[in-house]
Amino acid sequence: MASLGELERAVMDRLWSAGGPLAATELRDGLADRGLALTTVHTVLSRLEQKGFVVHDDARPRRFRARGTREDHAAELMHEVLGQAGDRQAVLARFVGGVDPDEARLLRELLARATGPDGVPG
Amino acid sequence: MLPATAAALAVLAALLAWPVPALLARARWPRRDPLVALVCWQAIGLAGGLSIIGALLVHGLAPWGHSLPEAAWSVLTRQPAEAPVRGDHWVTLTLAGVLATELVGVLLLSWVRTARARRRHRALLELVVQPASLPDARLLEHPAPVAFCIPGARPLLVLSSGMVAELDDAQLAAVVAHERAHLREHHHLYLLPFVAWEAALPVLPAAARAHAAVRALVEMRADDVALGSLPGPAPRRALAQAIVVAAGGAGGAGVPSGALAVTGSAVASRVVRLLEPPSPLPGWTRGAALLSAGLLLLVPTALLLLPALELPLSR
Numbered sequence: 188m189a190s191l192g193e194l195e196r197a198v199m200d201r202l203w204s205a206g207g208p209l210a211a212t213e214l215r216d217g218l219a220d221r222g223l224a225l226t227t228v229h230t231v232l233s234r235l236e237q238k239g240f241v242v243h244d245d246a247r248p249r250r251f252r253a254r255g256t257r258e259d260h261a262a263e264l265m266h267e268v269l270g271q272a273g274d275r276q277a278v279l280a281r282f283v284g285g286v287d288p289d290e291a292r293l294l295r296e297l298l299a300r301a302t303g304p305d306g307v308p309g
Numbered sequence: 310m311l312p313a314t315a316a317a318l319a320v321l322a323a324l325l326a327w328p329v330p331a332l333l334a335r336a337r338w339p340r341r342d343p344l345v346a347l348v349c350w351q352a353i354g355l356a357g358g359l360s361i362i363g364a365l366l367v368h369g370l371a372p373w374g375h376s377l378p379e380a381a382w383s384v385l386t387r388q389p390a391e392a393p394v395r396g397d398h399w400v401t402l403t404l405a406g407v408l409a410t411e412l413v414g415v416l417l418l419s420w421v422r423t424a425r426a427r428r429r430h431r432a433l434l435e436l437v438v439q440p441a442s443l444p445d446a447r448l449l450e451h452p453a454p455v456a457f458c459i460p461g462a463r464p465l466l467v468l469s470s471g472m473v474a475e476l477d478d479a480q481l482a483a484v485v486a487h488e489r490a491h492l493r494e495h496h497h498l499y500l501l502p503f504v505a506w507e508a509a510l511p512v513l514p515a516a517a518r519a520h521a522a523v524r525a526l527v528e529m530r531a532d533d534v535a536l537g538s539l540p541g542p543a544p545r546r547a548l549a550q551a552i553v554v555a556a557g558g559a560g561g562a563g564v565p566s567g568a569l570a571v572t573g574s575a576v577a578s579r580v581v582r583l584l585e586p587p588s589p590l591p592g593w594t595r596g597a598a599l600l601s602a603g604l605l606l607l608v609p610t611a612l613l614l615l616p617a618l619e620l621p622l623s624r
Contacts, residue, residue, distance in 0.1 A: 192435055199436050240436060260437045261450045265469075268430050269457065282456035282472075282484055283555040283576055291557040294580055298553050301546070301584040 194231045197221070199240060203257050208243075208250035312371070314612050318364035321609055325357035330515040334522045338598075340582055342590040343530040345598045347499055350523050352602035354502055360609040362409050367613070369402030377613050411509050419505040423497075424461075431465050441468055443485050448473065454555045458488040460497040475554050479541040483548040484555075490534035496527040525575035532579060549583040552576065 201217050202209060209217070215228045232251055235241040240260065243249045255263075330353060333339070339346030367377055372390040374380030383390075438447035446466045449455075454472040459465040466488050473481060491497075503520040510516045536544050556576050590598075 192432065196436055235436075238433060238436070257437055258450045260433075261469075264430070264433055264437060265449070265451050265453070265455065268434070268459075269455070282487060283552050290577060291553075294553045294556055294577060297577070297580050297584060298549060301549075 191231065191234065194221075194223070194227070195235055195240075198228070198231050198235065199253065199257075202241065202251065202253040205252075208252035210248045210250050212248070214251070312368075314377075315364050315368040315371070318360045318367060318609060318612055321612075322357060322361035322364055325353055325360060325605075326513060326515055329353055330519050330522075334518045338590060338594070339522070339526060340529060340578065341587045342595060342598075343526040343533065345590065345595050347523065347526050347530065349598055349602045349605075350519060350526070351499070351502070352605045354506065354519065356605040356609050358412055358506075359606075359613070362405050362412075363609055363613045365401040365405035365408065369398045369400075369405060372398055376615065412506065415509040416502060416505040419508065420501060423501075423504075427459050427461050431459050431461065431463070434459070434465060434467060438465075438467060441473065443468075443481065445489075446485050456484045456488055456555065458492055460492055460495065464492045466492065472555065476551055477547075479539075479544075479547040480551040480554070482541070483535060483539055483544060484551045486535035486538050487531045487548065489538075490531040491527070494530070494534065496531065499523060499527055521575075525578070528575065528579055529582060532583060545583045545586065549580050552580055552583070 197218055198214060201214055211225060211228045211232060214232075215223050215225055218228075232241055232243075236243070240254055241251050242254050243251045254260075333346070333349060333353065339349075363377075370377060370380035370384065372380075372392040372394045373383040373388070374391070434447070434449070438449050441448040446468050449467050449469050451469040452471040453469055454475050455467075455469040456472050457467055459467075466485065468481070468484065472484065476484065500520075500523060503516070503523045507516040507520045532548060535548060539547065541547055
């Protein structure tokens with residue numbers, strides 16, 4: 188039995204690769220190998236709507252589409268996870284924090300100096 | 310009466326609130342052995358909290374007995390005080406209660422909040438990320454070179470596509486090894502008390518200083534652990550290059566720089582440390598540092614639990 192999280196991923200992958208909006212039945216048929224009930228598809232879709240990943244139109248039957256591209260959501264998440272607004276302690280460690288341009292230049296100089304003709308790296 | 314014990318604890322608390330953290334933050338040796346330095350910082354934090362609360366408690370309970378266990382027992386068994394209870398006893402007892410509640414409360418609150426934020430971030434990220442070429446790393450489609458990890462029962466190690474595009478294989482392996490080291494050694498737990506206490510004690514400059522120092526040390530420790538597992542010909546250089554790329558690219562590519570912007574100088578010292586490795590601490594220095602950390606914890610505990618030293622004097 189796949190977890191809801193995994194199903195959410197599968198549905199988003201479908202919606203992102205689909206040309207246009209899809210009805211819930213189409214999604215179920217597209218994921219036929221998983222043998223999902225239509226209610227499960229609806230559950231997953233409403234969870235995705237709550238998370239702001241999916242919107243539906245008012246046609247009958249309703250059709251669902253991704254609210255933004257994968258890249259849009261990635262950019263949004265970068266801001267939320269690493270930005271000042273969120274609970275940034277939640278991310279243990281961003282590999283390197285942002286530094287100002289002066290310091291970035293200093294770092295590059297450090298690196299360049301260590302590669303001098305006689306510099307044995309490492 | 311326990312005036313000498315209370316005074317000794319108060320002096321220790323004052324030392325741990327200001328000069329000791331200032332000295333350790335300025336010392337040069339922690340970069341030679343980040344792990345030992347991290348142990349020292351934990352000891353300072355714990356001993357500091359223990360001694361300030363202990364000092365207040367010991368003074369407040371003085372009318373009830375000659376040692377803290379004795380006085381506490383008298384209060385719990387509702388025996389009358391042996392000496393008159395003055396206003397300052399009630400004030401210090403109240404302060405001890407408020408401070409203990411605040412420190413523990415903020416720690417718990419901070420734990421709950423970060424755990425919730427992590428769950429939320431992980432749930433959202435998992436919808437967006439794709440498998441990366443390296444095992445247990447995930448790829449996030451974004452042009453800025455960024456790597457981070459979200460600790461927890463199911464940790465998530467994320468590389469941006471910008472990071473993958475700008476680094477060669479050895480550098481990328483170094484980044485992943487660094488993040489894995491954070492996860493494997495549970496560095497978020499080292500940080501937790503300092504995050505919480507900085508929030509609880511915004512007026513105490515040592516709290517902010519300690520937090521910044523621990524954050525930098527955790528990064529250095531992860532660098533050290535990463536180096537141990539990297540096979541390439543020049544792992545130090547690969548890791549330093551990766552740091553420089555990630556730091557240099559973060560400016561203009563639309564990444565919020567708020568995350569760890571204050572650690573700017575810490576980034577430079579990481580790079581210097583990788584390129585010109587300092588000699589490791591000699592064994593006896595390590596031993597002395599660890600012994601001091603142990604004593605730091607032992608002294609306030611002993612002062613609190615042992616019968617008052619000045620018993621002969623007060624009789």
